Amino acid sequence: MNRDWIATAQTLSQALPYLQRYADATVVIKLGGHAMGSDEAMQEFARDVTLMRQIGVNPVVVHGGGPMINAMLKRLDIQSEFVDGKRVTDAATMEVVEMVLSGLVNARIVQAITEQGGRAVGLSGKDSGLILCEPENPALGLVGKPSKVDPRVLRDLADKGIIPVIAPLGMGANGETFNINGDTAAGAIASALKADRLLLLTDVAGVKNGDGEVLTELTSDQIRDMVAEGTIAGGMIPKTETALAAIDGGVRAAVIIDGRAPNACLLELFTEHGAGSIIRKG
Numbered sequence: 001m002n003r004d005w006i007a008t009a010q011t012l013s014q015a016l017p018y019l020q021r022y023a024d025a026t027v028v029i030k031l032g033g034h035a036m037g038s039d040e041a042m043q044e045f046a047r048d049v050t051l052m053r054q055i056g057v058n059p060v061v062v063h064g065g066g067p068m069i070n071a072m073l074k075r076l077d078i079q080s081e082f083v084d085g086k087r088v089t090d091a092a093t094m095e096v097v098e099m100v101l102s103g104l105v106n107a108r109i110v111q112a113i114t115e116q117g118g119r120a121v122g123l124s125g126k127d128s129g130l131i132l133c134e135p136e137n138p139a140l141g142l143v144g145k146p147s148k149v150d151p152r153v154l155r156d157l158a159d160k161g162i163i164p165v166i167a168p169l170g171m172g173a174n175g176e177t178f179n180i181n182g183d184t185a186a187g188a189i190a191s192a193l194k195a196d197r198l199l200l201l202t203d204v205a206g207v208k209n210g211d212g213e214v215l216t217e218l219t220s221d222q223i224r225d226m227v228a229e230g231t232i233a234g235g236m237i238p239k240t241e242t243a244l245a246a247i248d249g250g251v252r253a254a255v256i257i258d259g260r261a262p263n264a265c266l267l268e269l270f271t272e273h274g275a276g277s278i279i280r281k282g
Helices: 003-014 016-021 039-054 066-075 091-115 152-159 182-193 220-229 236-248 264-270
Strands: 026-031 058-063 120-124 131-135 144-149 163-167 169-171 177-179 197-202 217-219 253-258 277-280
Touching (some): 026 182, 026 264, 039 163, 039 264, 058 182, 091 169, 131 182, 144 182, 182 197, 182 236, 197 264, 220 277, 236 253, 236 277
Parallel strands (some): 026 197
8 A cells, every 4th residue: 555645644633633623713824925935835825725624623714915016016117105014095096995805815725725625705805894093103104003803704705615705905984994904804704793712824834932933832921021122123023013913902812823834734634743833822
């Protein structure tokens, strides 16, 4: 008998406790723009998410799209201003952001899941009052932060076996559209759903210590200490802030994973060793 076949069967058998553990669990996945860089990566992600839904997990996908937005703004010759490293989103920029996120990116993910045999519906935080926003900083224009999340539409879709794919946009008090950081939107949705896991797919292997080694298990207090010490710095700070806010909001654990790694979500959920840095309350 072929050894590869035996290894595959053993892998499936060893996954049984984890399949049982996550049956009917809600897992919110933040898919970053860099993690969906190629058609092959998108197909693999869609296959993994479809498998999760098939075995009883309730995945909720929240996506970014920064690189795609930058490319479209450049193509349309729309100049951007930045305040403290963040893009100022005026009305013209917001039109492009909404077109790219709700149109190009969202539709691409939904199509990929459908092609793998899954059922997916694309929506944004503006739909069905999902995410209400307030301005993050008046100087940034139409950049918002969630003030209220109503997850009823997501629960309705899960009950029907449908995977929600959410663009990180929200509605303001006066009906205006706000652009939300994708990680922030995913964390707020995970908190509202009291999700079992928040998976933040990014372009690094996880949280590293001072020697550059990836730490596989961390507590909230350890994260705060590492930020204070400067061990966690740069782009990892907002990732860990999102993780801590989600845990404080009722999410059982958040995991920072390299979304470019093959089958990253499946490895994290259904194997003993996992695939990234898991953060728990402690």
